[in-house]
Amino acid sequence: MPALRTITTAAAIHAETSAQRAAGRSIGLVPTMGALHEGHLSLVRRARAECDAVVATIFVNPTQFGPSEDFSRYPRTLEKDLELLAELGCDLVFAPAQDEIYPPGFSTYVEPPAVAALLEGKHRPGHFRGVGTVVLKLFNLISADVAYFGQKDYQQSLVIQHMVRDLNLPIQITICPILRESDGLALSSRNRYLSPTERQQALALSRSLRQAEELVRSGLREARAIAAALRNELAAAGIQRIDYATVADAQTLAELNTLDRPAVALVACHVGTTRLIDNCLLPLP
Amino acid sequence: MPALRTITTAAAIHAETSAQRAAGRSIGLVPTMGALHEGHLSLVRRARAECDAVVATIFVNPTQFGPSEDFSRYPRTLEKDLELLAELGCDLVFAPAQDEIYPPGFSTYVEPPAVAALLEGKHRPGHFRGVGTVVLKLFNLISADVAYFGQKDYQQSLVIQHMVRDLNLPIQITICPILRESDGLALSSRNRYLSPTERQQALALSRSLRQAEELVRSGLREARAIAAALRNELAAAGIQRIDYATVADAQTLAELNTLDRPAVALVACHVGTTRLIDNCLLPLP
Numbered sequence: 001m002p003a004l005r006t007i008t009t010a011a012a013i014h015a016e017t018s019a020q021r022a023a024g025r026s027i028g029l030v031p032t033m034g035a036l037h038e039g040h041l042s043l044v045r046r047a048r049a050e051c052d053a054v055v056a057t058i059f060v061n062p063t064q065f066g067p068s069e070d071f072s073r074y075p076r077t078l079e080k081d082l083e084l085l086a087e088l089g090c091d092l093v094f095a096p097a098q099d100e101i102y103p104p105g106f107s108t109y110v111e112p113p114a115v116a117a118l119l120e121g122k123h124r125p126g127h128f129r130g131v132g133t134v135v136l137k138l139f140n141l142i143s144a145d146v147a148y149f150g151q152k153d154y155q156q157s158l159v160i161q162h163m164v165r166d167l168n169l170p171i172q173i174t175i176c177p178i179l180r181e182s183d184g185l186a187l188s189s190r191n192r193y194l195s196p197t198e199r200q201q202a203l204a205l206s207r208s209l210r211q212a213e214e215l216v217r218s219g220l221r222e223a224r225a226i227a228a229a230l231r232n233e234l235a236a237a238g239i240q241r242i243d244y245a246t247v248a249d250a251q252t253l254a255e256l257n258t259l260d261r262p263a264v265a266l267v268a269c270h271v272g273t274t275r276l277i278d279n280c281l282l283p284l285p
Numbered sequence: 286m287p288a289l290r291t292i293t294t295a296a297a298i299h300a301e302t303s304a305q306r307a308a309g310r311s312i313g314l315v316p317t318m319g320a321l322h323e324g325h326l327s328l329v330r331r332a333r334a335e336c337d338a339v340v341a342t343i344f345v346n347p348t349q350f351g352p353s354e355d356f357s358r359y360p361r362t363l364e365k366d367l368e369l370l371a372e373l374g375c376d377l378v379f380a381p382a383q384d385e386i387y388p389p390g391f392s393t394y395v396e397p398p399a400v401a402a403l404l405e406g407k408h409r410p411g412h413f414r415g416v417g418t419v420v421l422k423l424f425n426l427i428s429a430d431v432a433y434f435g436q437k438d439y440q441q442s443l444v445i446q447h448m449v450r451d452l453n454l455p456i457q458i459t460i461c462p463i464l465r466e467s468d469g470l471a472l473s474s475r476n477r478y479l480s481p482t483e484r485q486q487a488l489a490l491s492r493s494l495r496q497a498e499e500l501v502r503s504g505l506r507e508a509r510a511i512a513a514a515l516r517n518e519l520a521a522a523g524i525q526r527i528d529y530a531t532v533a534d535a536q537t538l539a540e541l542n543t544l545d546r547p548a549v550a551l552v553a554c555h556v557g558t559t560r561l562i563d564n565c566l567l568p569l570p
Contacts, residue, residue: 107399108451114392140453166393168425
């Protein structure tokens with residue numbers, strides 16, 4: 001097994017991946033902000049199984065954080081990340097400095113698709129503009145065949161899929177299932193912010209989603225009643241700041257009245273000072 | 286010489302150009318809105334001389350026209366355009382319908398670089414958002430090695446170059462000189478709107494720019510004095526609606542006080558109901 005190589009410049013990652021592609025190798029791309037957990041690793045494993053070469057990127061993207069968000073304290077665990085990626089047989093890591101991605105004079109952004117305006121877009125203005133921009137740049141630098149993202153960031157996966165469609169980007173997007181702790185908590189780099197008490201409280205997110213699934217299975221079709229049940233479950237756990245808890249069209253994220261099409265339940269709330277999100281596709285009636 | 290082929294679907298142009306590139310052929314791209322004149326043809330000739338395959342696109346892009354602009358009456362001369370392209374040995378024309386580029390649900394745009402906010406950006410709000418978006422889409426659909434644009438749209442050429450740099454687009458941009466009628470009028474698809482009287486009046490644009498060049502050659506360094514001379518020349522010809530007549534930094538388009546760096550003179554004005562633009566790089570002191 002050849003060793004994992006780390007590349008830090010835009011020119012070098014472009015040259016290296018272009019050469020591999022010209023040689024007929026398929027490339028799987030796993031964009032991350034580092035602080036890798038089993039969720040990220042599941043994407044790398046999928047890419048490893050499906051592509052000739054696997055490229056992971058590690059870049060804590062400043063443009064997707066709001067001014068009052070956790071950019072500066074976002075966990076950075078580069079050495080550990082590289083060990084994990086090497087163990088999984090990842091071929092290349094692109095880990096650029098901030099100036100390499102946003103050099104002086106940088107001023108072109110993606111105006112993200114309509115689906116970016118809702119939910120996270122309301123609570124994190126500018127977030128998807130930053131996500132869209134950095135993802136587009138990575139797609140241009142690394143001419144991959146497939147890029148892998150997690151369903152955990154459900155709205156992000158739609159933003160990227162719609163951007164790829166609208167801008168005719170020659171890449172396939174594969175969305176991989178959410179990974180959870182045995183007690184249900186969705187894996188997230190931000191879970192490490194949680195105190196033991198908050199960690200218990202945070203279980204309300206996945207519990208509320210399981211309950212929503214059960215309500216649908218038991219025949220409930222009123223989306224607002226299901227959304228109310230989500231909020232009740234979060235509130236009952238003592239979570240006071242709920243950004244949203246909703247049942248929406250799985251493609252547009254438009255709020256639903258009735259479950260008459262593929263739907264997703266999404267929650268975002270603050271547990272202590274940590275903002276957590278989770279979601280679950282609802283069973284079709 | 287193989288015949289010119291016209292392609293109208295995004296999928297087909299992508300498949301065809303990808304196959305050519307995979308076979309090792311270099312591709313030159315000439316994006317146009319049709320109504321081709323010798324200026325466009327000079328781009329095709331340059332591409333023909335430099336690349337293995339030449340792809341021209343003909344698409345009157347609705348998103349770059351303002352609501353009160355000339356989108357609906359913009360000249361459309363497809364048959365004549367195809368004849369001209371065939372004569373020059375162009376290999377492929379991509380001439381999509383509007384829905385092929387902007388299908389229902391389309392909502393992702395380019396937020397263009399800072400240089401787009403000035404001059405044309407002030408007088409044609411949204412223009413460069415539309416230009417940037419369609420050019421990015423064409424670059425993604427047609428994986429060209431080089432794309433050719435005319436210096437006539439000087440600010441557009443900067444917007445595209447800055448976008449390519451900022452978004453790491455794997456394409457080279459070549460800007461080709463302005464072509465002029467023997468009396469100086471810069472070639473433009475919009476010249477056909479001009480009445481004989483307006484056609485004479487329109488000569489003031491290129492005349493004002495030649496005068497600016499001469500003033501610089503004769504030692505004038507005050508940018509504002511040169512800009513005043515531009516305006517005087519236009520006004521003297523009876524042109525009443527001048528959008529701008531300015532001397533600016535050739536890279537940023539920031540207005541200059543003194544000619545202490547590479548500079549460009551740019552004019553935009555209305556001759557009758559026709560809006561015309563022209564520009565000229567100024568000789569270095």
